[in-house]
Amino acid sequence: MTRSGHPLEDSIEQLAQMIEGAQRMAEAGQMVELDVLAMKVAVLTDALAENAERPSPLVPQLEYLVSALDHLEITLRKRNLNLALDLQQADRRLRAQVAYRNDKSGG
Numbered sequence: 001m002t003r004s005g006h007p008l009e010d011s012i013e014q015l016a017q018m019i020e021g022a023q024r025m026a027e028a029g030q031m032v033e034l035d036v037l038a039m040k041v042a043v044l045t046d047a048l049a050e051n052a053e054r055p056s057p058l059v060p061q062l063e064y065l066v067s068a069l070d071h072l073e074i075t076l077r078k079r080n081l082n083l084a085l086d087l088q089q090a091d092r093r094l095r096a097q098v099a100y101r102n103d104k105s106g107g
Contacts, residue, residue, distance in 0.1 A: 009061070012058060013061075019037055044065070
């Protein structure tokens with residue numbers, strides 16, 4: 001049991017570390033499985049809701065997890081957008097090179 005005396009606090013802290021690690025991985029361009037992290041947040045939220053007869057002191061920590069998960073999702077969306085733009089740019093360059101070669105060989 002942790003300092004607050006709540007058995008879910010360890011799970012919340014572990015998940016916070018996982019999300020922070022995933023954020024670093026995403027920023028480094030590595031693949032991150034967002035769905036698994038989101039599911040873990042949902043399970044913790046449900047567990048806390050089932051056991052809460054009164055407002056829990058862990059609610060702010062869960063809110064932080066949701067916020068961190070949202071930030072991770074934004075990072076992943078930006079990375080995916082940048083990747084898509086890079087692919088479009090590479091495609092245009094390749095098409096221009098092919099067209100230039102065709103013009104040189106045909107002319």
